[in-house]
Amino acid sequence: xxxxxxxDSIPALLEGMxxxxxxxxxxxxxxFFLAIPLGVMRLSSNPIFSAPALGxxxxxxxxxxxxxxxxxxxxxxxxxxxxxxxxxxxxxxxAYFCALLTLILNTAAYTTEIFRGGIQAVxxxxxxxxxxxxxxxxxLYRRIILPKALRLALPAYSNEVVFLFQSTSLVxxxxxxxxxxxxxxxxxxxxxxxxxxxxxxxIYLVVTYGILWVFRTVEFKLSGHLRDRAVDPVEALKLxx
Amino acid sequence: xxxxxxxxxxxxxxxSITLMVGFCSLLLAMVMGLLGAxxxxxxxxxxxxxxxxxxxxxxxxxxxxxxxxxxxGTPTLIQNTAxxxxxxxxxxxxxxIAGVLTLGFIYGAFATEVFRGAFLAIPKGQGEAARAMGMSxxxxxxxxxxxxxxxxxxxxLGNVWMVLIKATAxxxxxGLEELMRKSYIAMGAIKLPFTLFFAAAMMYLAITAVxxxxxxxxxxxxxxxxxxx
Numbered sequence: 001x002x003x004x005x006x007x008d009s010i011p012a013l014l015e016g017m018x019x020x021x022x023x024x025x026x027x028x029x030x031x032f033f034l035a036i037p038l039g040v041m042r043l044s045s046n047p048i049f050s051a052p053a054l055g056x057x058x059x060x061x062x063x064x065x066x067x068x069x070x071x072x073x074x075x076x077x078x079x080x081x082x083x084x085x086x087x088x089x090x091x092x093x094x095a096y097f098c099a100l101l102t103l104i105l106n107t108a109a110y111t112t113e114i115f116r117g118g119i120q121a122v123x124x125x126x127x128x129x130x131x132x133x134x135x136x137x138x139x140l141y142r143r144i145i146l147p148k149a150l151r152l153a154l155p156a157y158s159n160e161v162v163f164l165f166q167s168t169s170l171v172x173x174x175x176x177x178x179x180x181x182x183x184x185x186x187x188x189x190x191x192x193x194x195x196x197x198x199x200x201x202x203i204y205l206v207v208t209y210g211i212l213w214v215f216r217t218v219e220f221k222l223s224g225h226l227r228d229r230a231v232d233p234v235e236a237l238k239l240x241x
Numbered sequence: 242x243x244x245x246x247x248x249x250x251x252x253x254x255x256x257s258i259t260l261m262v263g264f265c266s267l268l269l270a271m272v273m274g275l276l277g278a279x280x281x282x283x284x285x286x287x288x289x290x291x292x293x294x295x296x297x298x299x300x301x302x303x304x305x306x307x308x309x310x311x312x313x314g315t316p317t318l319i320q321n322t323a324x325x326x327x328x329x330x331x332x333x334x335x336x337x338i339a340g341v342l343t344l345g346f347i348y349g350a351f352a353t354e355v356f357r358g359a360f361l362a363i364p365k366g367q368g369e370a371a372r373a374m375g376m377s378x379x380x381x382x383x384x385x386x387x388x389x390x391x392x393x394x395x396x397x398l399g400n401v402w403m404v405l406i407k408a409t410a411x412x413x414x415x416g417l418e419e420l421m422r423k424s425y426i427a428m429g430a431i432k433l434p435f436t437l438f439f440a441a442a443m444m445y446l447a448i449t450a451v452x453x454x455x456x457x458x459x460x461x462x463x464x465x466x467x468x469x470x
Binding site for chain 1: 304307317407408409421428445449
């Protein structure tokens, strides 16, 4: 075990982690806002809305992320003349743009399915009560269904955040310098295979459990009304007038 | 629809290797999962700690990095250890075996949770009754718990399979010529990247679709005779 090489490579690895976190955050936010309308569409009784959402979700959840990345990164080359004509080639030429686009589309599909589950889990009585109060359509969704559905979807969503965070490591295959990418370059230069990869793995491990801890805290805060009140044994024994 | 200029056979070859890696890894993952579940539920402190560390570490690190660690790290580690003991060996991993070992090892951690949940889902009285009838722990496990566990484990195992078969695409990184790698090689020859990768995507999609149908069928078979509310 060569400790010096580990210490020397930590700054570069953390820089790689910066890109990993950046990719994760941007795709999460964009995927989230794509997924809300998609989730509502997915549950529409009108097939004109539900069929495209269903196809989209099926494609992105049914194929490996690596195929999706290659499809956009290498595949766009097949349409180069067209993309140049409409001025989009500048973007598709960049590995960063292709990686980000794929991650956004991918996480949006998974998040859509999570929101669908959340929306379907909203107790029907609450929807009926809202209808009885005169709410309908957009108001019903905004005030009653979505807030409740998002809270119900939180545990599943925290899993998706962790999976997305980990799957960003695939962008290293198309030359991006995320944590995995940096580790691969250092290993190719120094041949200290397991020192570097295990250090990188530990960094991923710490951040993963950090993310899970944050979500557990948020879940705890959001479910206060569902828990029994904390009872102070001394107070409980006192007689209340 | 797909004009692959005569390179279609390469994709079919790749598909068969993808499926083979997938099946072998699933088998290994199930063995690891049963071992892990036994460790997690066992009263033996050491087994408990080992199983918990296994699932915690595996689920916290991306598959790609684990694949690189196992494929490149293990031979180096063994060689270095042997060298320090005065031996000079050269180890070379076969990518198929390395891929199966890695994927089986990773998804074993997920299968552990599935099996653990399934064993816990069996009413406690079942095991107790078996013990009261005079069966040993091992016999009660084999005759009573194991057959009932599968019904609860099937939905989770189906999920593990569907995630695992998609993860086989990563094995292309260590040079195994499965579907992704074959598509990549064919791309060098016919310069139709989108068509090739789209065809590959459709193959993965077909596996997913068939798996979903198969899962529904197997679950119905396993739940025959169970009354539903």
